[in-house]
Amino acid sequence: TQLLEQSPQFLSIQEGENLTVYCNSSSVFSSLQWYRQEPGEGPVLLVTVVTGGEVKKLKRLTFQFGDARKDSSLHITAAQPGDTGLYLCAGEFWSGGSNYKLTFGKGTLLTVNP
Amino acid sequence: NAGVTQTPKFQVLKTGQSMTLQCAQDMNHEYMSWYRQDPGMGLRLIHYSVGAGITDQGEVPNGYNVSRSTTEDFPLRLLSAAPSQTSVYFCASRPGLAFYEQYFGPGTRLTVT
Numbered sequence: 533t534q535l536l537e538q539s540p541q542f543l544s545i546q547e548g549e550n551l552t553v554y555c556n557s558s559s560v561f562s563s564l565q566w567y568r569q570e571p572g573e574g575p576v577l578l579v580t581v582v583t584g585g586e587v588k589k590l591k592r593l594t595f596q597f598g599d600a601r602k603d604s605s606l607h608i609t610a611a612q613p614g615d616t617g618l619y620l621c622a623g624e625f626w627s628g629g630s631n632y633k634l635t636f637g638k639g640t641l642l643t644v645n646p
Numbered sequence: 647n648a649g650v651t652q653t654p655k656f657q658v659l660k661t662g663q664s665m666t667l668q669c670a671q672d673m674n675h676e677y678m679s680w681y682r683q684d685p686g687m688g689l690r691l692i693h694y695s696v697g698a699g700i701t702d703q704g705e706v707p708n709g710y711n712v713s714r715s716t717t718e719d720f721p722l723r724l725l726s727a728a729p730s731q732t733s734v735y736f737c738a739s740r741p742g743l744a745f746y747e748q749y750f751g752p753g754t755r756l757t758v759t
Contacts, residue, residue: 541686563745574650574736574750575689582745620689624745631696632743636681638688 535559536623538637546645548610553640555621556603562624562632564597564604569618569639578606611644618642648672650751652737658757659727667722667754669737675749677740678720679704680712682733683753689736695720696743727758 537556545551555564563582567575579588581597581604588595592615594607608615621637653668671678679694691704695714709731711723720739724731737751 565747572753574738574752575748576750577747580745580747622689622748624743633691634748635691636689638686 536621536635536637538619538621538640540640541638542641542643544643544645545611547612549644551608551611551642553606553619553642554603555605555623555637557623558602559623559625560601562601562626564601565622565624565634566595566604566606567620567622569620571617575618575620608642611642613644613646616642616644650737650739650749652735652751652754654754655752656755658759659724660759661727661729663727665724665727667724667735667737667756669720669722669751670718671720671737671739671749672718673739673741673749674717675739675741676717677743677746678714679738679740679748680710680720680722681736681738682706682731683736684733692722692735724756727756729758732756732758 539554565580566578569575579595584599584601586597592609596605618639620639622634624634627633650671676697680692681689683689690706693712695701701712735754738748740746740748
């Protein structure tokens with residue numbers, strides 16, 4: 533079983549602060565996805581990283597995939613109350629034949645206070 | 647284009663009752679999945695399907711059945727509800743495997759008393 537450990541589990545910060553969320557595993561993944569989930573809704577994809585060492589930027593969000601494709605980080609610059617939500621990482625791995633499976637971390641609940 | 651739809655939004659069952667959670671997608675995606683989300687446990691895969699007529703078990707399949715008679719629909723059946731099945735259930739679909747985005751429905755919040 534491929535496990536993804538996310539940290540921290542909870543994060544409460546003030547508007548304007550920077551933060552980093554981590555997603556770590558002992559397994560190698562084909563790709564890693566980051567989702568954000570708001571209360572009462574399903575998760576929505578933010579980004580997919582595929583290549584070891586890859587860095588992707590989405591406005592104030594920066595995503596990095598580790599060189600060995602076992603870990604990833606999400607950095608938010610100058611957080612805003614609208615960034616509040618549950619951030620989930622999901623690693624995709626080959627499970628045999630033409631099958632790929634997606635396994636999710638337990639999430640980081642971010643609260644940005646005005 | 648409605649994406650992934652789920653019904654009902656909320657449901658309360660008594661222990662031992664059965665019910666079906668409905669899921670439909672209009673994006674012609676081959677791959678569909680059911681997850682449950684519990685506090686502190688993240689999203690756990692219940693069952694998935696790689697196409698009409700093909701289903702397989704995920705991480706936590708006990709107490710649930712699925713079928714996939716059409717590309718669009720993927721219902722989840724609770725055979726005999728138990729309090730341990732109290733959770734939020736999400737249906738999801740993807741156009742392919744390997745690097746493709748997963749689209750989630752809005753969820754069904756189920757309480758079993």
